[in-house]
Amino acid sequence: MTHSTRTPLQQPTVLPMSRKEMDRLGWDELDILLVTGDAYVDHPSFGAPLLGRWLVHHGYRTGIAAQPRWDRTDDVERMGRPRLFAGVAAGSLDSMLAHYTAFRKKRSDDAYTPGGMAGSRPNRASIPYTNIVQRAFPGLPVILGGIEASLRRVSHYDFWTDAVRRSILLDSKATAITYGMAENSIVALAEAIDAAEDRTIKGLRPILVNIPGLAVAGAQKDIPEGASTVELPSHEEILEDPQALIKATTLLEQQVHHNRDIAIQSTGGRLVMVTPPGPLLDTAGLDELAGLPFSRLPHPSYTERIPAADMIQTSVTTHRGCAGGCSFCTLALHQGRQIRSRSKGSILDEVEQITEVKGWKGSISDVGGPSANMWGAHCAGDQSTCKRASCMTPSVCKHFKVTQKDFVNLLRNVSDVQSVKHVRVASGWRIDLALTDMPSLACLIREFVGGQAKVAPEHRSDHVLKGMRKPKFAAFEKFLDLFDKESKKAGKRQYVIPYLMSAFPGCTDDDMRDLGDWLRSQGWKPEQVQCFIPLPGTAAAAMFHAETDLNGNPIYVAKSDAARLRQHGILMPTRGRPTKRGKQGGKPEGRPNNNSEGRSSGKPKKRHGKPAHDRRDNDSRPPKKKRRNRR
DSSP states (O other), X not given: OOXXXXXXXXXXXXXXXXXXXXXXXXXXXXXXXXXXXXXXXXXTTSHHHHHHHHHHHTTOOEEEEESOOSSOSHHHHTTOOXXXXXXXXXXXXXXXXXXXXXXSXXXXXXXXXXXXXXXXXXXXXXXXXXXXXXXXXXXXXXXEEHHHHHHTSSOEEETTTTEEEOOHHHHHTOXXXXXXXXXXXHHHHHHHHHXXXXXXXHHHHHHHTTSTTEEEEEXXXXXXXXXXXXXOOOHXXXXXXHHHHXXXXXXXXXXXXXXXXXXXEEETTEEEEEOOOOSOOOHHHHHHHHTSOOOOSBOTTOOSOOHHHHHTXXXXXXXXXXXXXXXXXXXXXXXXXXXXXXXXXXXXXXXXXXXXSTTOXXXXXXXXXXXXXGTTOEEOSOGGGOOOSOSSSXXXXXXXXOOHHHHHHHHHHHHTSTTOOEEOOOSOBOHHHHTTOHHHHHHHHHHSOTTEEEEEEEOSOHHHHHHHTOOOHHHHHHHHHHHHHHHHHTTOOOEEEEEEEESOTTOOHHHHHHHHHHHHHTTOOOSOOEEOOOOTTOHHHHHHHHTBOTTSOBOOOOOSHHHHHHHHHHXXXXXXXXXXXXXXXXXXXXXXXOOTTSBOSSOOSSSSOOOBOOOSTTOOOOOOSOOTTOO
């Protein structure tokens, strides 16, 4: 963990967003300005407030410009020029994902904006935000961060233009990118820039290439002498051969996991140098971060509710990282596969704080993380030489160690906190891992489901699941049997909410029909299913672009919107007008009867429940042919 040599500042009630708020704190200038595409919610689940309070804790006066206008500089200028640098992030989601559905239709809402209305951030927000900061403060270092910049740090497939784009660092002309969870790298950056006599890109480059967790543009001469490097296929090679994108993506996955090499990619004669992640926050560091005085509320200047703030108001994040390494998921590339967990004491302290927040109603809505049952896990092997792409598939790695009964005991301790009436695990569970400890899984089902358990079989076909890096479907069926048995023991009527996916690379219409037949045999009638979106930087996006699996074998890919909608429609039967059948089942017509919760209407015929709409990054719905009754 990085320890600053500066004296921590007293934490403000909220980080300033105006000169008036700075004056109340006695700050004549900012050291660092954080620009974000989200509204400012003072909660540890929001990136800018999290890093802002961390920087204040390390002695740096930090302010926030939330959702600034991108056609003028007023909103980033209101607190004056920051002394060291500006950090820029598109927000909690890639801005293109925030704006468009899986069928490239414009979304009408944005959960991270007051009132939930879309339109408060630009497309590819990292680029225009960088531009307005550079216009407002010429010569000021600009550091990109957040999920959008992190996943676009090297050449990547862009679904929304159906093209390979170069590193967003080059397109934005920013000074550097902090990728992943940036607490250590942003403090190291602040210290380095503070100490530098020459704060131009040329002057800072020799310093930046020695800071872990950064992407920096330069030349061969800028690579530190004696550094261990891994060379990615060049941008031009990827444009020429889609297989080169698969190679680049898998090499970058390994670079993050091994945590020792500088990844180098050439683009038009320039190099993008990606330093290894370096040491991440350990348990002590995560506890220290979580112990900062977050109000957990939106900034008091907002008059409208922010949907995302309501959703996470009473949730607790127990750990970071995901050992699954699913090929369609951004977590392993962004947070890494190494699990870093908070201590039980820190988690219980946060629960106590939640009970004191205005509006507390007695229920902790979620205690978990990327996969809830990975809390406390660690790798007992040599991660720097590991060749696996997933700790879970094709089977749970023998070096992956976790005691899941400790997680059950943690939940019971949370339940014992005064004024806590209900504790739920709303985060997804990793099924194959859960099945390695049946007694603990049985306790989770009986005590902490809260009516619905979210698990992610994703599909039924073996070859599709293999491409996803997911366990075979038999694991899901085994889980369902136990879920039914334990729910009956507890005398509870509970449902499994499975995440299902259509149009994944390698998935055919027949594969979707097979999944549909199984669902019907169980009495399940899904009305919302996620359609695969190739998220930048993921292995599945490279497969989608190359139309091969990761070994180079040709696969069927539903690429056109018509083909994707057809697969989606196989699990989403329309209502109203009869479906007109054409080739491969025809294109669904009419509009599905989607309700507000994203679950099928009516009661399930059989025991397990009803599939629900996935609220993760690959969130999508079929486009509605009629636009009436839309907000």
